[in-house]
Amino acid sequence: MTVSAGAKFGNSFERWLELHLRVLMLAPAMLVLLTLTIFPSIYMIVAAVTRISPNPDLPWQFAGADNFLRLLTDEQFHVGLWNTLLFTVFAVSTEFLLGLGLALLLDRYIRRLNFLKTVLMLPMMLPPVAVAITWKLIYEPQFGVLNEIMFRLGLPLQAWAGDVRLAMFSVIVADVWQWTPFMFLLMLAGLASLPDEPYEAAAIDGASAWRQFWDLTLPFLKPIIAIALLLRIMDALRLFDLVFILTGGGPADRTKTLSLYIYQVAYRFADPSYAAAISLFVLFMTVAFSTWFIKRMRLAD
Amino acid sequence: MAHRRKSIEIQRVAAYATIAVALVVTLFPVYWIAANSFKYDIDIFSIPPQWIPANPTLKHYRAAFIERPFLIYALNSLIIAVSTTLVSVVFGSLAGYALARFQYPGRWRYQISFWILSTRMMPPIVTIIPLYIAFNHLGMLNTKPAVIIAYTAFNLPFATWMMKSYFQDLPVELEEAAMVDGDTRLGAFLHVALPLARPGLAATAIFCLIISWNEFLLALILTLTERSQTLPIGIAGRVTQYNTYWGEISAAGFTACIPIVIFAFVVQKHLVRGISFGAVKG
Numbered sequence: 021m022t023v024s025a026g027a028k029f030g031n032s033f034e035r036w037l038e039l040h041l042r043v044l045m046l047a048p049a050m051l052v053l054l055t056l057t058i059f060p061s062i063y064m065i066v067a068a069v070t071r072i073s074p075n076p077d078l079p080w081q082f083a084g085a086d087n088f089l090r091l092l093t094d095e096q097f098h099v100g101l102w103n104t105l106l107f108t109v110f111a112v113s114t115e116f117l118l119g120l121g122l123a124l125l126l127d128r129y130i131r132r133l134n135f136l137k138t139v140l141m142l143p144m145m146l147p148p149v150a151v152a153i154t155w156k157l158i159y160e161p162q163f164g165v166l167n168e169i170m171f172r173l174g175l176p177l178q179a180w181a182g183d184v185r186l187a188m189f190s191v192i193v194a195d196v197w198q199w200t201p202f203m204f205l206l207m208l209a210g211l212a213s214l215p216d217e218p219y220e221a222a223a224i225d226g227a228s229a230w231r232q233f234w235d236l237t238l239p240f241l242k243p244i245i246a247i248a249l250l251l252r253i254m255d256a257l258r259l260f261d262l263v264f265i266l267t268g269g270g271p272a273d274r275t276k277t278l279s280l281y282i283y284q285v286a287y288r289f290a291d292p293s294y295a296a297a298i299s300l301f302v303l304f305m306t307v308a309f310s311t312w313f314i315k316r317m318r319l320a321d
Numbered sequence: 322m323a324h325r326r327k328s329i330e331i332q333r334v335a336a337y338a339t340i341a342v343a344l345v346v347t348l349f350p351v352y353w354i355a356a357n358s359f360k361y362d363i364d365i366f367s368i369p370p371q372w373i374p375a376n377p378t379l380k381h382y383r384a385a386f387i388e389r390p391f392l393i394y395a396l397n398s399l400i401i402a403v404s405t406t407l408v409s410v411v412f413g414s415l416a417g418y419a420l421a422r423f424q425y426p427g428r429w430r431y432q433i434s435f436w437i438l439s440t441r442m443m444p445p446i447v448t449i450i451p452l453y454i455a456f457n458h459l460g461m462l463n464t465k466p467a468v469i470i471a472y473t474a475f476n477l478p479f480a481t482w483m484m485k486s487y488f489q490d491l492p493v494e495l496e497e498a499a500m501v502d503g504d505t506r507l508g509a510f511l512h513v514a515l516p517l518a519r520p521g522l523a524a525t526a527i528f529c530l531i532i533s534w535n536e537f538l539l540a541l542i543l544t545l546t547e548r549s550q551t552l553p554i555g556i557a558g559r560v561t562q563y564n565t566y567w568g569e570i571s572a573a574g575f576t577a578c579i580p581i582v583i584f585a586f587v588v589q590k591h592l593v594r595g596i597s598f599g600a601v602k603g
Contacts, residue, residue, distance in 0.1 A: 038505050042423035045510075046433070049416035049477050056448065056474035057440045063451035122343055129336045136340070138589050140347055145581045147535040149553035150574035153560070154354045157567060163366045165353060171369075197350065258444035261537045265557055279446045279538075286450050287542075299447040306442050 064303075067296035087297035097298060099273050100281040106188060107277065108256040111195045115252060116245070118196065119203025124233075127211040137208065144201040152265035155194040156181065159266075181267050187274045191263055195256075203248055210244035211237070246317035250310060257306055278302050351578065358382070358571035365567050381568035382576075390547050391573050394555035398534055398577075401465055401551060405472040406529040410522060412473070413480025414488075418510055420481070421488035422496075434485070441478040448474075449542050456543060463549040471539050476529045483528070487521030488514060527588050531581060552577045 037044065068087050070080040091097055122140065130136055143151065158165050159180035167177045181190040214237065222232050260279040263269055269276035269284075278298065286295035357365050359377045385391040420434050452471055453462070461467040495517070496509040504512065515522075537553045544550045550558075556573045559566040 034505065034507075037507060041506050042419050042425065045415040045419035045423075049412040049437070049481055050433070052412065052470075052474055053437060053440050053477055056452070056470070057443065059455065060443075060448040060451035063454070064447060067451075122340075125336050125340055129333065130340065135586070135589070136344065138585055140343060142351065142582060142585060143347060145531050145535075145585055146351070147537075147553050147556075147574070147577045147581070149535075149537050149556050150354065150577050151350070153556060153570050153574045154350045156560075156565075157357060157571070158350060158353060163368055163370060165370050168369050197346070201347075254442060258446065260446065261553075264537075265560060279444060282446045283538075292450055292454075295450060299444070299450070302444050303442070303447050306444065307439070310442055 064296045064300055067293050068300050070293055072291075072293045083293065087294050088301075090294060091297060091301060096273070096276070096281060097278075100276050100278045103188065103274070103276055104257060104259070104278045107192060107195070107259060107275075108253055111192045111199070112249065112252045112256050114192070114196050115200045115203045116249060118200045119205075119248075120207050120245075122200070122204045123207035123211055124237075127208060137205075141201045141205055143198045144205075146198070148198065148261040149265060151194065151198050152262050155190070155197070156266055159190055181275075182271055184271050184274055187267055187271055191266060191275050194266060195259070195262055198262075199252060199255075202252065206244055206248040207241065210241045214240050243317070246313070250313055250317075253313075254306060254310060257302070257309075351582075354571050354578075355575045357567060358575045360568070362568055365571075381572035384566075385569045385573045385576075389555075389569065391552070391555055391569075391576075393548060394550055394552045394573075395576070397465065397548075397550060398552040401468050401472065401540075402530050402533040404465075404469045405476060405533040406526050408469070408473045409476040409480040409529045410484075410526050413477055413525060414484045414515065414518070414522065416477075416481045417484025417486075418488050418514060420485045422493070434482075437478045437481050441475070445475065445538050449539055452539075453542050463544050463546045465549065467543050468540055468549075468551070471543060472533045472536060475536075475539070476532060479532075480525050480529060483525045484518065484521055487518045491517050523588065527584070530584070534577075534581065 066080075069083060069085070071083040071086070072080050126137060126140075159182075161167060161177065161179045161182060164180070166180060170177055178186055180186050183190075218236050219232060222236060227235070258279050259277045260283070263275045263277055263280055264283075267275040269280045279302075282295050282298050282302070285291050285298065356372070356374055358381055359374045359379070360371065361376060361378055361380065364371050364375060386395075416437070420430060424430070425433070449471075456462050456467045491514060496513050499509040499513045500506065535553065536551075537557070540551045540554050541557070544554060552573065556570055556577065559570045559573070
């Protein structure tokens with residue numbers, strides 16, 4: 021035993037490796053993340069306080085807070101912010117309620133057919149681009165399936181994603197279709213890990229199913245609900261793929277999200293400085309919310 | 322009593338009906354894109370819609386994969402997804418193990434963990450502009466390594482956290498026993514902890530694969546040439562200002578879904594455990 025250990029430690033490289041293992045094992049991941057986040061962060065901050073000329077030969081000019089002040093008066097930005105918040109609130113809350121409801125149903129009534137759970141999870145695994153295309157096809161006003169169903173039911177036909185009033189709703193429906201499975205999955209996992217004893221005690225006390233849900237299930241699920249909401253909110257705040265393909269931000273900017281607006285400012289209007297300023301705003305908003313939420317829900321403990 | 326039993330029966334039927342509706346709503350869009358990929362254009366646009374392709378054809382598959390470079394896109398997607406997954410899982414398990422097992426001075430362990438997670442809070446659109454400029458300077462735009470590097474950065478935080486929670490769940494005694502028997506710390510990691518964490522490795526790998534196979538925004542900005550683009554970009558590219566090539570898009574979109582669907586059923590067990598596990602431990 022000691023001999024083999026001695027032989028191994030005789031090798032000085034191995035000893036060095038062993039001594040610095042806690043740093044060496046962290047190093048590759050840290051280096052990748054540092055290079056790919058520190059540089060962009062510094063660039064963003066520098067770009068946001070300068071005026072970058074479209075001519076690459078001209079030097080950057082210091083612009084102070086100008087780019088940030090533009091945020092106050094830029095109506096397109098306000099529209100983007102409003103749309104993003106609207107989308108996040110309605111999409112995430114619908115996904116949560118549907119996901120929780122389905123998880124409760126399947127947990128209670130489906131014992132054997134486990135593959136059904138996988139089937140219900142499929143949408144979240146599919147490429148968002150394929151999902152967006154599919155919904156574009158379904159929403160298509162002339163030959164789309166949805167209008168056919170409306171017609172059969174005797175309801176008025178709609179332009180859906182192309183209608184000023186319904187565009188945001190259409191985007192939310194497609195997102196709910198893709199991401200309810202995520203909530204469903206997390207809730208199902210939470211339900212599977214519930215202890216049995218409190219429920220047995222509650223049943224003896226004659227507590228109704230509703231009381232059991234309210235007093236036992238919900239408190240037990242709280243940590244996982246909090247994490248599920250946080251992850252979905254962080255994702256919803258940066259919605260891009262779906263609107264880029266389904267609506268392109270239209271009609272009349274009704275579905276233009278902040279991510280889409282940043283993309284347009286950076287690549288179509290070729291204004292990286294202002295794009296950086298908006299990006300920093302989005303970043304600040306997301307981090308501020310996440311930190312508050314993590315504290316509030318006591319997720320760090 | 323009979324009355325009570327009846328109301329339970331009704332509840333049961335209502336529950337099954339709701340689940341059935343959920344299944345139909347979940348599956349229909351996928352079916353619809355599949356059905357349309359096998360229809361002639363005229364049938365795609367038919368009013369009322371054709372629920373089942375009357376004259377099935379492989380025309381759009383031929384158009385996409387033989388006449389247009391969708392085969393190259395698919396190959397690019399595959400290479401990028403597999404490479405990203407390999408790098409993320411290797412780096413992620415190393416860092417995850419370190420954060421799960423080693424002591425660091427002060428609150429460094431907590432701070433490093435939180436910092437790693439916080440890099441994911443940055444919306445991709447924030448990091449992508451500087452990355453675009455950097456890759457442009459390095460002459461790496463339109464190359465697979467550029468996309469792989471960018472994807473790795475986006476997958477690593479997740480991979481690290483998932484592996485960390487898996488390692489934390491392993492009993493530390495097994496590794497200690499191996500070290501008492503003369504194994505080094507690295508040996509204990511390689512020979513004891515890593516094999517035991519196999520389900521965690523599988524779950525993490527599945528995640529990285531799905532995320533990189535599906536990713537859109539980064540690839541959209543980092544690749545502009547046909548030779549370097551991925552499947553999602555290729556698909557989106559068939560929605561042009563003047564025309565939307567529904568048939569080809571459906572064929573390519575459905576093809577992009579197939580590997581994921583097969584994969585999902587093959588790895589069912591790992592997948593469910595993996596997602597829930599990583600998330601519960603957050």
